[in-house]
Amino acid sequence: MKVLSVVSEVYPLIKTGGLADVAGALPGALKAEGVEVVTLVPGYPAVMAVLENASPVYWMDELFGGPATILSADVDGLDLFVIEAKHLYDRPGGPYAGPTGEWADNPFRFAALSRVAAQIAYGEVPGFVPDVLHAHDWQAGLLPAYLRYDGRRHAPSVITIHNLAFQGQYAPTLLPLLGLPPDAYAIDGVEYYGTIGYLKAGIAIADKVTTVSPTYANEILTDEGGMGLSGLLRVRGQDLVGILNGIDTSVWDPAADPLLANCFALDTLGERSLNKEALQRSLGLEPNRDRLLFGVVSRLSWQKGLDLLAGALPKLRQLGAQLALVGTGEPELQDAFASAARHFPRDIATVIGYDEKLAHQVQAGVDALLVPSRFEPCGLTQLCALRYGALPVVSRVGGLADTVRDVDIEAGAATGIQFSPPSVEQLEGALQRTADLWQDKSMWQTLQRNAMRQDVSWAQPAAKYAALYREIAGRRS
Ligand code: ADP
Numbered sequence: 001m002k003v004l005s006v007v008s009e010v011y012p013l014i015k016t017g018g019l020a021d022v023a024g025a026l027p028g029a030l031k032a033e034g035v036e037v038v039t040l041v042p043g044y045p046a047v048m049a050v051l052e053n054a055s056p057v058y059w060m061d062e063l064f065g066g067p068a069t070i071l072s073a074d075v076d077g078l079d080l081f082v083i084e085a086k087h088l089y090d091r092p093g094g095p096y097a098g099p100t101g102e103w104a105d106n107p108f109r110f111a112a113l114s115r116v117a118a119q120i121a122y123g124e125v126p127g128f129v130p131d132v133l134h135a136h137d138w139q140a141g142l143l144p145a146y147l148r149y150d151g152r153r154h155a156p157s158v159i160t161i162h163n164l165a166f167q168g169q170y171a172p173t174l175l176p177l178l179g180l181p182p183d184a185y186a187i188d189g190v191e192y193y194g195t196i197g198y199l200k201a202g203i204a205i206a207d208k209v210t211t212v213s214p215t216y217a218n219e220i221l222t223d224e225g226g227m228g229l230s231g232l233l234r235v236r237g238q239d240l241v242g243i244l245n246g247i248d249t250s251v252w253d254p255a256a257d258p259l260l261a262n263c264f265a266l267d268t269l270g271e272r273s274l275n276k277e278a279l280q281r282s283l284g285l286e287p288n289r290d291r292l293l294f295g296v297v298s299r300l301s302w303q304k305g306l307d308l309l310a311g312a313l314p315k316l317r318q319l320g321a322q323l324a325l326v327g328t329g330e331p332e333l334q335d336a337f338a339s340a341a342r343h344f345p346r347d348i349a350t351v352i353g354y355d356e357k358l359a360h361q362v363q364a365g366v367d368a369l370l371v372p373s374r375f376e377p378c379g380l381t382q383l384c385a386l387r388y389g390a391l392p393v394v395s396r397v398g399g400l401a402d403t404v405r406d407v408d409i410e411a412g413a414a415t416g417i418q419f420s421p422p423s424v425e426q427l428e429g430a431l432q433r434t435a436d437l438w439q440d441k442s443m444w445q446t447l448q449r450n451a452m453r454q455d456v457s458w459a460q461p462a463a464k465y466a467a468l469y470r471e472i473a474g475r476r477s
């Protein structure tokens with residue numbers, strides 16, 4: 001079974017969020033299921049910089065305004081096809097935006113990703129003819145549309161929705177420039193509320209639609225959670241499935257993590273507190289094992305509900321707790337947490353930025369990890385927290401609902417605390433419940449052990465993806 005994974009970011013080459021983690025770890029787990037994955041990614045500078053022994057396998061004179069070369073490469077055990085197209089990707093900045101906002105040519109930069117994927121689907125790149133095409137998010141959403149409207153024989157496709165909040169909508173006048181025929185601009189094609197909808201097209205046309213947790217798969221069928229796409233998603237209901245994400249348990253392994261002050265495992269849980277002290281010291285917090293230490297590792301955005309946490313900081317301090325936050329995003333949220341840290345430096349530490357090492361140290365050092373998201377397709381940080389014995393305190397939405405077991409509901413099998421709905425009041429209640437639980441050291445340790453025993457690996461999810469690929473692999477159209 002051969003699968004082409006089509007994605008705009010992949011860890012460890014280029015990452016802005018959990019999408020990259022998924023794209024980076026799933027191929028390795030699928031190997032054990034007998035599935036061979038090649039990942040197609042744009043050749044951003046960060047990607048080109050780490051390619052060694054890349055070999056050109058396909059040439060295009062014209063890919064949305066300039067020539068392109070498809071390179072075959074192998075980086076960190078990942079088999080890659082990389083699109084080298086300087087006019088689209090060779091520029092400083094992030095994959096989606098530069099210093100002045102989103103790249104204006106994003107409709108073409110990501111249409112190119114789908115265009116190249118389609119050529120691979122038709123067997124034009126020697127040596128790799130996929131049995132299934134797997135598109136991720138809006139950036140690869142046009143792939144099923146190209147497959148349909150090109151009218152060439154091709155393998156079936158799957159699209160995975162990692163986040164319905166990003167849909168990729170562009171002016172209908174782009175249709176011919178994107179290489180789509182007029183009849184593609186239809187309700188069962190790419191048309192979406194008077195625009196060309198990339199994610200919409202993928203959802204409408206792909207053979208299967210997946211999302212990253214069972215609860216999110218249900219939430220997006222509702223008008224509130226569907227962000228404009230609930231009607232279409234209900235139509236696709238038979239072909240829609242939620243498959244939970246895992247994490248790469250070799251990257252996230254508390255027993256052998258080179259980024260930690262002290263490694264630890266279930267049978268050496270006592271040594272975990274050394275990481276807490278090291279974290280408190282390095283961030284300038286009062287070094288005190290007895291103070292309940294909360295952590296946050298997150299994009300700072302409305303989705304993540306961190307404005308609720310900003311509102312609950314007085315309660316957190318009133319409980320005598322501390323907070324270590326590492327994150328980057330909306331300026332108002334950055335300012336709110338930076339200002340709180342300036343006022344109460346022994347209680348609250350804020351590190352604005354993207355810092356992988358610190359993310360590991362927070363997971364290993366804090367007592368509880370806060371994830372108060374308004375919506376959360378899956379969420380990976382709570383899975384890392386479980387593995388590192390930091391109890392997740394989460395809102396009961398999406399993948400958070402599916403991966404954390406609440407202490408008051410599941411007692412002896414619990415792994416953390418849930419609250420609902422995501423509001424300042426409910427979050428304050430959850431902080432209080434966490435502080436109460438903190439008083440009961442033996443119960444706390446029971447939860448920690450349950451958490452660390454939970455299977456957060458890719459093994460089970462990969463088996464589900466493999467079964468899905470096998471279900472459709474025979475279909476050709
Ligand atoms: P999302 O993709 O919505 O941002 P996820 O929880 O699925 O949320 O994935 C976020 C990923 O990014 C995790 O691997 C997390 O550890 C990482 N991450 C988020 N913010 C930071 C940060 N400031 N520094 C380091 N890693 C971060």
Ligand code: GLC
Nearest residue numbers: 018019162376377378379380
């Ligand atoms: C998105 C979602 C997050 C999910 C990640 C990987 O970024 O916001 O919940 O874990 O994709 O699927």
